[in-house]
Every structure is written in C-alpha cells, then in structure tokens.
Amino acid sequence: MRTSPALRRKLISVAASSAALLTAASTASAVAAQEPVPAGSAHPTAQISAATEEAPGVPAERLIVGYKSGAAEAKSNPAAEADAAAKGRASGEDVDFRRRLGTGAALVGLGDGLSAADVADVVDRYRADPEVAYVVPDRLNKPKADPNDTEYAKQWDLYETTAGMNVPGAWPTSTGTGVTVAVIDTGYVAHSDLAANIVGGYDFIADTAVSVDGDGRDANPADPGDHYAANECGSGIPASNSSWHGTHVAGTIAAVTGNGKGVAGIAYGAKISPVRVLGKCGGYDSDIIDAITWASGGTVSGVPANADVAKVINMSLGGDGACTSATQTAITAAVNRGTTVVVAAGNENDNVANHSPGNCNNVISVAATNRTGARASYSNYGSLVDISAPGGQTSTGTANGILSTLNSGTKAPSAESYAYYQGTSMATPHIAGLVALVKSANPALTPAQIEAAVKANARALPGACSGGCGAGLADAARTVQAVSGSGGSTAGTTYASTTALSIPDNGAAVESPITVGGRTGNAPSALQVGVDITHTYRGDLVIDLVAPDGTAYRLKAASSSDSADNVTTTYTVDASGESANGTWKLRVQDTAAQDTGRLNGWKLTFCATWPPMAR
Secondary structure (H helix, E strand, O other): OOOOOHHHHHHHHHHHHHHHHHHHHHHHHHHOOOOOOOOOOOOOOOOOOOEEEEEOEEEEOOOEEEEEEOOOOOHHHHHHHHHHHHHHHHHHHOEEEEEOOOOOOOOEEEOOOOHHHHHHHHHHHHHHHEEEEEEEEEOOOOOOOOOOOOHHOOOHHOOOOOOOOOOOOOOOOOOOOOOOEEEEOOOOOOOOOOOOOOOEEEEOOOHHHHHOOOOOOOOOOOOOOOEOOOOOOOOOOOOEEOOHHHHHHHHHOOOOOOOOOOOOOOOOOOOOEEEEEOOOOOOOOOHHHHHHHHHHHOOOOOOOOOOOOEEEEEEEEEEEOOOOHHHHHHHHHHHOOOOOEEEEEOOOOOEEEEOOOOOOOOEEEEEEEEOOOOOOEEEEEOOOOOOEEEOOOOOOOHOOOEEEEEEEEOOOOOOOEEEEEEEEHHEEEEEEEHHHHHHOOOOOHHHHHHHHHHHHHOOOOOOOOOOOOOOOOOOOHHHHHHHOOOOOOOOEEEEEEOEEEEEEEOOOOEEEEEEOOOOEEEEOOOOOEEEEEEOOOOEEEEEEEEEEEEEEEEEEEEOOOOOOOOOOEEEEEEEOOOOOEEEEEEEEEOOOOOOOOEEEEEEEEEEEOOOOOOO
C-alpha cells in the first residue's frame, strides 16, 4: 500500500530522523549487547536490532521479526500478516508477511528499491511495538571460501596483503569450474591432493633416452622421475634428484581444496590435463610443439584426439635464444583456437628477450616476485614480461618459497609429500590458475581479452623491479570481479592508428602519432600499448612510446640473439606522470643491417580505474 505524496513527505522526514538514531545505535553495538532483554522474549539473548542492511551499503529487502512469546503474532500467521500490513500502512511501504521460520519468527518482505531511510522507518515501527522482541535484516550469506586445508596457512602467495595474489577474494565468484588447464611439463606423479582434479593427458616424449619410462609416446603421462647423474646432461652439470616439477606446478593451479589436508589450489574447481614433454635433461621443441597443438584441440599425427581440450596452457619451462618460428606457429594456432598460453619468463636474472618461450608473441609471460613483492633475484625481466606473480625466494628462508604438492622419491616415485620451490616456474601456475578463474567466470572472453583484464587489474608492484616486470602484481579478486561485472576493469577507451609505415633497414627512426583528447587528468599507471610490426629479425628493433611532453618510454631494446619474426604484442606503461591529452607517438628504429619491416599499426588503451578492494 502507498500513501499520498503529502503524507509520504512527512514519513520520509520521520524516517530520516530514525535513520540517524539507528546509525548511532549501530556504533554502540557492544554496549547494546549488554542491555537486559525484555521479559518474555522468545529467545533468551534476543535484542532489538538497529540494522537496516543485508550487506554493507545494501538496504535490506526482507526482515526477520521475533515476537514475544505471549504475543498473538508469535503463533498466528494471520496475526503476523495483519501486523505486517499495519506496519506498512504506518510507514508508507509495502510490508507483507512471507512465512513462519522454524524458530517461530516471522519473515516479512519489503520489496525492492527501498532506500536505507525507508527500511529504517519500517524497522523503527517494529522496534516501537512492545510485542516485538527483535527485528533483524534477512541477510544474504555467501560461501566463505577460506579453506580448511592443513597447509593453507603456509600459502602466503595466495592471501598475504603485501605480496599475495588476493586469491581468496576471487573464490566466492569463481573457482575455475568447467575449465581444463594443460600443464605441459614432466607429467604427473600420483598425489591424493590432486587426483580428483586430474583428467586425461598424454606423454609426448618420443626419445626413450629422455622419457626413461621404457617407451615413446603414449597416453600415460605418469612421471617416472627425471633424475640424472653428474655430467650426464652436460660437462660440469652436477647430479640432480627427480624434481616432480609438473606435479608441483599442477598443485598450485588446482590442488583439491577444502578437503582438510594439504594445500589449496588457486583454481580448485578446474581440471588438470598433465602433458609430459620434459624428462631426463629436459625436453625437445618438437615434443613441446606437438603438446601445445594437441592440448589446445589441434591434430597431431599418430595421436588420438584430445577429449579434454584445454582453454589454458601452463608452460613452466624454457631455453635460451629467440622464439623460433616453429614454436611461435604452434602458440599462435593454440591462441586462435581460444586457448590462453601462460609461460615462464625464466630464471637467469636476464632480459626475457633472450629466452624462449617467454619471449614469444601471443603469450602471457610471467616474472616472479618474492614475499616482499619485489622481483625475485633470479627472475628474468624486460619489456616482454606481461605480469608478475609470486614465485618465492628460498634464499631468505624456506618458508618464503611456494608450497605445493610433490613426491618424496629421490629417483623413482615414493610417498606423496609437499615442498617449497622457487622460480618463475612457480609464478607461472599462479597466472594459469587466475586465467582459469577468469575463463570460468566469463567463458566468452578471448585470450587477448583475458590477458588485458589480468594486466588492467594488477596492483602496483609492492617492491622494486629493475628492467621491467610487466603490469605489476596480478590481483585475482580484482580481475575476476572485473570480468564478472562486479568491479575492476576489463577494457577502456582505445585510440588507434592504422597508417602503415615502412621501417628503414639500419636507418633513422620512424614515428607514428596518435592524438588523444577529451580526457581529464593524467594517463593511467597501466597504459596499454598495442604494437603490430612485421619484421624479419625483430632483434634489430628499438621501440619507444613518446609521451606528449617528449618523454620516451622504452618498450623494446635491440637484441642480437632475438632472431624471431615480427612484434605483435601489448606493452604496459606506467604513464601516470603524463598528461593524458596530447599527441603520443610510437617510435621504431631498425639498428642493424639486412632485415626490413613495416609498422602496420598501433593503439593506446586507457583502461578505466576501479576502487581498491576492501581488505
């Protein structure tokens, strides 16, 4: 029932006064809790609640009303219904009795669209009734995702405020359900904290000297161990025990969670497809290329079709040198099939441009941070790094590494265990797990859109990074909120140039302008610079973003060892010190002879900002 406008104005005035009183009462809840309960209350600890919200900032749409035991409304549904209608008439709102709870309390509805003052007025009417013992909002509860896994407290990388990836904040929205992640690595050694999330994989190691399992390629991705003796993998290389590397990586992504044991996985609702390419002394490009193809749903001769096509590939592996055309072709095809490829930047404390596949196009290249949020001392860096994630640093203490599933066997499999590792190998599954959360939350997103969302919602790196660590420290909660429409940033305003420019061989720099106007303030701290360059030896190229005031930001340096073709990637620049409006330029120069190229186009994306998450 609604009242006349004149009466409504009067009631709003009363409600505003009540709201002020209710606010004051809520700040003194500790004192109010000590007040005596009226005699005859239906519940011995009942008290009249001043709350008007079902969640912070959200006015309640339903109330739970407890009547004193002697009240007619405590036992009679018609009486409770009549009382709700009376309270509605008095407050000018539509208040209706819904049902009786098991405790005897009445559930009443307020409808939607009410302001906090409207709700406060209804609550005030009930509070003034001497027959009412308490009135509280019918709050909407959500699953509390902090897991009961026994080792969870040691997983600082997931939850610590300074350098953790804010993973628990993403779990109420997404756990990765419906997404398969292919872990292209050493295979999988049986572990009860992973087994429920393992689906079909494959062993792609063709060379029996590498596979050490007595056969070549087959459908069994079990890890027999990758130990080797001194000098067996090269002169001067010391002996090594089996690493069980793939199992450690898999646990970070999708260890079974909430099972009262072990560790929690970042995307514990996802599935892991173990794809074996690394054995004794490593693994060949040819096997890795076939693994990328098969895992993403492509066809590999002599290998059955993949029944568990992965929408995310994790490659915590790498080698020296340029990204070869053969590897790039496989990656590009996988991305075109809709699979996001996440790779380790490498552990050489060097520019990632010198290490593949972290320097390939169309991948998310991941650097590692330590427990303070600085670049880990071993991590590679550079303009080709896309994002940073916790990789740990055990030199400052074992517990500062990344804890995950493992095996205690030094050579062959033995008892399952858990252990701390460090490396960009450990950082990479953090991002693969995040990508699984994102893909589950919004299955329509393309790999490029997922990468953009991860970058746009990263936090500023808490610690130092010399050389470039991408967009910052990945933030799982922000990113998942963004793609699910509840916050964050997935896109922004894009300004583009499609004017092609030839790049002279070993010549002067060329510049392509983009004029930005109509914006206020400075550019963002995560300005996205998309570059599309065709070139037959990209190591010759030096690329800079030039701000309107002439300040140059180095996007890519020249590298004599980077012989791959083309530059098709997105760089992230902290341009927060620059005015957004004005003419921005992309400057490209070829610094060595024999190879030529063309700037096909480039773009600037000014991502929207978002409020920091409450912690």
